Amino acid sequence: MSHIVNLLTDEGMPQAATGLQRVKISESETPVYPFAASGELISLHYLDDEELGYVPCGGKGCVLCAIGLHRTEHVLLPVYNPSTGAVEVLLASTSQRPGSLLPPLKAILKAGRPVVVFLTRNGKKFTVSSGAIPADADHGESAIAAFNTAYAAKEFKLESVFPVYDADLLKELPSVKSKRKIKGLE
Ligand SMILES: [Zn+2]
Numbered sequence: 001m002s003h004i005v006n007l008l009t010d011e012g013m014p015q016a017a018t019g020l021q022r023v024k025i026s027e028s029e030t031p032v033y034p035f036a037a038s039g040e041l042i043s044l045h046y047l048d049d050e051e052l053g054y055v056p057c058g059g060k061g062c063v064l065c066a067i068g069l070h071r072t073e074h075v076l077l078p079v080y081n082p083s084t085g086a087v088e089v090l091l092a093s094t095s096q097r098p099g100s101l102l103p104p105l106k107a108i109l110k111a112g113r114p115v116v117v118f119l120t121r122n123g124k125k126f127t128v129s130s131g132a133i134p135a136d137a138d139h140g141e142s143a144i145a146a147f148n149t150a151y152a153a154k155e156f157k158l159e160s161v162f163p164v165y166d167a168d169l170l171k172e173l174p175s176v177k178s179k180r181k182i183k184g185l186e
Contacts, residue, residue, distance in 0.1 A: 080140035099125030
């Protein structure tokens with residue numbers, strides 16, 4: 001499927017990326033400063049094809065729901081990452097199982113003090129610890145203020161950290177195609 005784009009006016013071009021990134025959590029500690037108590041709720045599917053990973057649920061008429069692919073609810077929360085000097089988006093499953101990210105994060109936010117949170121991940125298990133932000137450390141005030149202004153003006157949504165996938169493109173992925181065939185959707 002193709003459509004006309006105008007390179008001079010950008011008419012028809014995909015929506016401009018905000019440059020917003022997801023926080024990368026690995027086996028090595030990633031420090032972040034949570035500064036917002038509210039985030040966005042998002043439904044995601046997980047696809048192994050072409051290492052796509054999380055793909056937002058398309059809602060009504062979703063190609064991935066139609067083949068019975070499991071859907072999970074996640075919270076997107078903006079945090080400041082002092083390692084990159086930018087506000088990034090933390091993805092936390094709403095699952096309450098041991099090793100989930102959300103319950104310890106909630107407890108830290110409830111305490112209400114500005115803290116640095118250290119995140120590590122081993123497979124699906126997260127470890128969360130926190131401490132005071134040293135007075136002479138980068139507190140990220142200007143990046144956080146710029147983010148808050150733009151976000152309050154609805155210049156972007158946190159979900160823009162995920163690419164928007166075309167339904168026809170998803171239908172061509174091998175795992176999706178084979179399930180569609182079995183379900184008589186092709
Ligand atoms: Zn779906």
